[in-house]
Amino acid sequence: MKAVSGTLGVARSNLAEQIKARPAAKVGRRPLPEETLVADIKKIIAGLPSYGYRRIWAILRRQAQESGQSAPNHKRVFRVMKAHGLLLEPHCGAGEERRHDGKVAMDASNLRWCSDGFEIGCDNGEKVRVAFALDCCDREALGYVATTEGIKGEDVCDLMVASIEHRFGSIDRLPQVIEWLSDNGSCYSAKPTRKFAKDLGFEPRTTPVRSPQSNGMAEAFVRTMKRDYVRVSPRPDAPTVIRQLPEWIEHYNTVHPHKALGYRSPREFIAMRQTP
Numbered sequence: 001m002k003a004v005s006g007t008l009g010v011a012r013s014n015l016a017e018q019i020k021a022r023p024a025a026k027v028g029r030r031p032l033p034e035e036t037l038v039a040d041i042k043k044i045i046a047g048l049p050s051y052g053y054r055r056i057w058a059i060l061r062r063q064a065q066e067s068g069q070s071a072p073n074h075k076r077v078f079r080v081m082k083a084h085g086l087l088l089e090p091h092c093g094a095g096e097e098r099r100h101d102g103k104v105a106m107d108a109s110n111l112r113w114c115s116d117g118f119e120i121g122c123d124n125g126e127k128v129r130v131a132f133a134l135d136c137c138d139r140e141a142l143g144y145v146a147t148t149e150g151i152k153g154e155d156v157c158d159l160m161v162a163s164i165e166h167r168f169g170s171i172d173r174l175p176q177v178i179e180w181l182s183d184n185g186s187c188y189s190a191k192p193t194r195k196f197a198k199d200l201g202f203e204p205r206t207t208p209v210r211s212p213q214s215n216g217m218a219e220a221f222v223r224t225m226k227r228d229y230v231r232v233s234p235r236p237d238a239p240t241v242i243r244q245l246p247e248w249i250e251h252y253n254t255v256h257p258h259k260a261l262g263y264r265s266p267r268e269f270i271a272m273r274q275t276p
Contacts, residue, residue, distance in 0.1 A: 037072055037080055045086060050228045052088045053078045058257035058264070104136055104181070104217045105260065109270070112136040112179040113163065113202075115188070116218035117151050120230055126238040130225075130245065131155060133163040136181070136217055138273070139258055140266035141249050142166045148238045151185075153193040160200055174201030181205045183215055224256065 037060075044059050045051065051059070057074040064071035081087050106112050117131040131151045132144040143162035145155045164174060180202040182188040189206060197204045207215045229248040235241050257263040264272065 034080060037077075038084055038086075041077070041081060041084075041086060048228065049232055050088070053081050054259065054263065055257045056081070059255075061263070062268075104215065106137040109135050109137045109273075110167065110176065110178055112181055112205075113142065114181040114215055114218045115156070115159065116183060116215055116222065117185070117187075118222045118225065120226075120235065120241050122235045122237050122241060124237050128238050128241045131159055131187070132218075132221065132249075133159055134217060134221055135167075135266075138266050138270050139217070139221075139261060140253050140270065141221070144245065144249060146242050146245055151187045153187050153190040156187050156193050157196045160197060160202065164200065173199075177201055177203050179203045179205050181207070181215060181218075183207050224252065228252075228256065 040060060040063075041056055044056055048055075048059075054074060057072070057077040060077065061071040078087075104112070104114065112135075113133050114136055115131060115133045117129060120128040120130065122128065126148060128146055128148060129151050130144055130146045133142045134140065135142060143159055143166055145151070145159045145162070147155060160180070164171065168175060178201065180197050182204075184206050187193065188204075194204045225248065229244075229251070230241075233244055233248075252266075254265050254267045256265055258266070258269075261269040
């Protein structure tokens with residue numbers, strides 16, 4: 001700086017002050033106008049009213065990638081949604097939960113599948129009972145069964161077959177041993193059900209008694225289905241609910257972003273893993 005100030009004939013301290021006063025150069029692309037971002041967010045919320053800012057950001061990121069544009073930062077999405085009153089109300093569960101230190105998630109697909117069931121109430125008083133199976137790595141819903149009666153062992157057997165056919169096609173036995181994790185419900189723990197599972201190549205596993213968190217991935221799926229699909233959809237009667245189930249499952253598998261999957265849907269995660 002001394003040589004420069006001598007050449008220009010100015011004091012070195014004056015030159016240093018001028019350099020400090022320069023505005024910092026902005027790096028990166030200019031963000032989308034806020035009005036455009038708000039409009040995009042409102043469009044997503046109109047169809048997915050139970051999504052928080054993280055999942056809204058994941059959808060915006062996906063749309064930007066498909067159109068070759070830059071995606072907004074998740075912090076900016078939060079700020080914009082907060083400024084326009086678009087954030088979800090915070091939810092705090094009540095009561096002390098039983099702790100579970102086991103690990104349900106797996107590092108690769110087709111090592112452990114978990115299964116559970118839930119109930120959907122209809123406006124006319126009917127009940128739809130659903131049992132499902134998930135892969136404990138990629139979170140894809142592999143299959144489900146639905147009935148207005150109780151879930152029986154035969155229904156669980158049908159679910160096992162449907163899940164295998166979804167992943168491997170029409171085969172008589174799994175190409176490798178896969179754990180089948182469930183709670184201690186009678187439809188899962190019945191001897192004929194467990195024998196059928198072993199004949200297919202499963203290794204039946206059950207969670208500890210009075211510890212639903214031991215099958216936490218299935219519990220999370222139930223919460224997602226009830227919050228993002230059941231609660232915001234019409235449920236006049238059982239046939240209407242049963243007709244909507246395939247659409248809900250397909251949307252969950254192809255669109256719903258998961259935090260554990262880097263805010264990708266199960267099918268996006270599977271495709272990413274398969275890409276060399």
